[in-house]
Amino acid sequence: MNKDKKIPKFKNEDEERKFWKEADSSQYINWKNADRVTFPKLKPSTKTISLRLPKHMLDEIKMIANKRDVPYQSLIKFILKDRIDDELKHSAK
Numbered sequence: 647m648n649k650d651k652k653i654p655k656f657k658n659e660d661e662e663r664k665f666w667k668e669a670d671s672s673q674y675i676n677w678k679n680a681d682r683v684t685f686p687k688l689k690p691s692t693k694t695i696s697l698r699l700p701k702h703m704l705d706e707i708k709m710i711a712n713k714r715d716v717p718y719q720s721l722i723k724f725i726l727k728d729r730i731d732d733e734l735k736h737s738a739k
Contacts, residue, residue: 653674707721707722
């Protein structure tokens with residue numbers, strides 16, 4: 647691992663994002679010297695939406711959520727995230 651590479655100067659954040667998406671950070675940063683930090687109050691931003699579902703579908707979701715002992719809206723987010731990840735994984739091929 648070459649840790650001697652210099653991080654280039656970027657014109658803007660988009661250029662930097664593109665660089666780090668492709669680059670191996672271990673070639674630029676010695677992570678053994680890094681301090682671990684936590685952001686306890688950091689919460690992902692959310693957006694409220696209105697979603698119409700057939701009553702029977704919502705009832706089924708609520709039944710599954712009740713069996714798993716989780717709020718039904720959290721279950722919906724979990725199911726959506728799982729499906730999105732699956733779609734993205736298959737579309738990348």
